[in-house]
Amino acid sequence: MSYLPGIPNFQQKTALQYKNFRYKTIYIFAMLVLWLYRLQKMGKYSTYTSTDFLNEETFIRWRLKSDKEAVKFWENFVKKYPDKQEEVNEAIEIFNHFNFAHEELTLDEIFTIWNNVKHHSEKKRNGGFAILKYAAIFILVFATGALSYYFYSSSQSNEFTIAETTPVNFNEAQVILPGGKSVPLRSKDSEIRYDATGEKVIIDNDTISQQPNQVKSEMNRVIIPYGKSSQLTLSDGTKVWLNAGSQLMYPSVFSSKQREVLLIGEAFFEVVKNETSPFIVRTDQADVEVLGTRFDVSAYPDDKIFQTVLVSGSVSVETRKEGMLGRKDKKVLEPNQMYSLDKQSGVNYVHRVDVEIYTSWKEGMFNCDKQDLNRVVRKLERYYNKKIHIKDPMLGSYKISGKLDLKNDISDVLDVIQAFVPIDWGKQKNGDYFIVKPN
Amino acid sequence: MYPNQNLDSMLWKDFLEGSESALSKIYLNNVNDLFAFGCKFTVDKALVKDCIQELFVTLIQTRTRLSETNNVKGYLFTAIKRMIIREMVRSSKLENILESGDYRFEIGFENIDPVEFENDNYSKKILAVRSAIESLTSRQKEALYLKFYFGLSHKEIAEILHLEEQSSRSLISRAIQKVRSVLKSDKKRISKILFVVFARHS
Structure with missing residues (x-):
């Protein structure tokens, strides 16, 4: 029997023993009330089996981590009622066995379907809402539910919007300005520059002026094909270097609170420092947040791995695995570190790398250090916009280290590779290249 | 309640009043879930994409005839399921399978971690539970998927399954009991038979 805290020891004086007894009674009574209260509160749960727990809606929301209240309640519950531990554990075990495979759409597919929806619904209405076509604003950027939720909850005014255009040809290098105007990029290495007001855009020496009222709300989009x-x-x-087969979406002027861009593909960023306005690169797999620094992000939809490499400064990477499964994960990188995320399993890791290898593409060089021929070939395909077929899957796992000068012709580069690993290569009638075992 | 439910309801109201950008937000909030759910009925992903497109075109065209709802996801799920199954029926000449529940629902699991798979007991157990889950009826699998993946309520699940709330509740309980019995039998092999009998009769 323990005493209530703060009650002095009365036992020395008999006169006070009676009082002591009264305290004891009050204590016992209080405990009884508390116990009854708990029992009542636990009430329906006292006889619960694992099946009952799994039928409970808030219990599932706890496991899905989709509801803060539910998480708080059940974590408390487990602590308070250890005798229910076994049933709860069993329920969790059963729940965990339902490890569903989950199909997902790519950003491009999400965009394409919505474009089709707009097109079909307008056609059938005989253009009665033609004005809407231009007014209609489509938030392409937030491809997933979790992502869009983030924006609605953070600030209503901070919506990323992009004017809808006629279906985009992804094989043509172009800038799509707010309002939907598309400007083609003709040179192989084009240069685009915005002035501080966002009203003037200089594209390869041509200056384009934008309407100030269009500047604010809508997004620009650069498409760079392979x-x-x-x-x-x-x-x-x-400064942003966009690699082959990539797209970047960004506002003409950034809001004062944060600077946000959306990336599909690979880009190298040299971010101007601004302590009050973090720079965020959003991709379909993860967000990379920085204040001012130099780093590379590689988020090609058809790659199995998402990567970001930090050259200087500091960045944090937050995965975007739907909040529903509660698999969000945040890592902070130091210079010369690389973060890799396996898209399928969600497994990520950070390790030291030679940053030169991952960033030299912007100078037209391609460095590799013990990289699979498979991955090297994927990069060459993108850079030269040619298909290269590896005929024997075993060849794909050859490791390659060295420096390739991408200013050379693709056949020169393949010759260099051939000098290092035992392969033969050739060109097919349709213009594709192939790699085979040497005879 | 699913995450974003209140937001979706607000957006739905704006959409009914004529805001198409509200619908585009609803689309973005739900398109991946609709696709994931749809792919459980068919392996034809193109069909699922077409149905999603058709669904949103229909919403825009019939906007004035739609009514308010505070369960947007449930509404969209019911609609996409109906559309996919209708398309499948059209091509295979089956009838009325929507009400009878006589359709395919492939639950599909994530791959087991190869490191954990090396542990023989562990992988045996997983495979046993998985085969128990696979042997459930399509309706049971669908209900458990909606419940355990999207966290939908019994009422919402009942609507999508064309059932009374009470029936969907007992459908789910029976399914869980069956999976539980496999787990239990793994723990206490002696009482294995007992639990199988128990599962059959409950």
Whole structure:
């Protein structure tokens, strides 16, 4: 029997023993009330089996981590009622066995379906809402539920919007300005520069002026197909090198609170420091947040791995595995570290790398250090916009180290590779290349 | 309640009043879930994408005839399921399988971690539970998927399954009991038979 805290020891004086007894009675009574209260509160749960727990809606929301209240309640519950531990554990075990495979759409597919929806619904209405076509704003950027939720909850005014255009040809290098105007990029390495107000855009020496009222709310979009690359200067002075087969979406001027861009593919960023306005690169797999630094992000939809490499400064990477499964994960990188995320399993790790290898593409060089021939070939395909077929799957696992000069012709590069690993290569009638075992 | 439910309801109201950008937000909030759910009925992903497109075109065209709802996801799920199954029926000449529940629902699991798979007891157990889950009826699998993956309520699940709330509740309980019995039998092999009998009769 323990005493209530703060009650002095009365036992020395008999006169007070009676009082002591009264305290004891009060204590016992209080405990009884508390016990009854708990029992009542636990009430329906006292006889619960694992099946009953799994039928409970808030219990599932706890496991899905989709509801803060539910998480708090059940974590408390487990602590308070250890005698229910076994049933709860069993329920969790059963729940965990339901490890469903989950099909997902890519950003491009999500965009394409919505474009089709707009097209079909307008056609059937005989253009009665033609004005809407231009007014209609489509938030392409937030491909997933979790992502869009983030924006609605953070600030209503901070919506990323992009004017809808006629279906985009992804094989043509171009800038799509707010309002839907598309400007083609003709050179192989184009340069795009925004002035500080975002009203003037200089594209390869041509200056384009934008309407100030269009500047604010809507997004610009650069599309760089395979075989080309581009360098951008955004309104805050941040420099972005876009690799082949990539897209970047960004506002003409950034909001004062944060600077956000959306990336599909690979880009190298040299972010101008601004302590009050973090720079965030959003991709379909993860968000990379920085204040001012130099780093590379590789988020090709058809790659199995998402990567970001930090050259200087500091960045944090937060995965975007739907909040529903509660698999969000945040890592902070130091210079010369690389973060890799396996898209399928969600497993990520950070390790030291030679950053040169991952960033030299912006100077037209391609460094590799013990990389699979498979991955090297994927990069060459993107850079030259040519198909290269590896005929024997075993060849794909050859490790390659060295430096390839991508300013050379693709056949020169394949010759260099041939000098290092035992392969033969050739060109098919349709223009594709192939790699085979040497005879 | 699913995450974003209140937001979706608000957006739905804006959409009914004529805002198409509200619908585009609803689309973004739900498109991946619709696709994932749809792919459980058919392996034809193109069909699922077409149905999603058709669904949103229909919503825009019939906007004035739609009514308010505070369960947007449930509404969309019911609609996409109906559309996919209708398309499948059209091509295979089956009838009325929507009400009878006589359709395919492939639950599909994530791959087991190869490191854990090396542990023989562990993988045996997983495979046993998985085969028990696979042997459930399509309706049971669908209900458990909606419950355990999307966290939908019994009422919401009942609507999608064309059932009374009470029936969907007992459908789920029976399914869980069956999976539980496999787990239990793993723990206490002696009482294995007893539990199988128990599972059959409950």
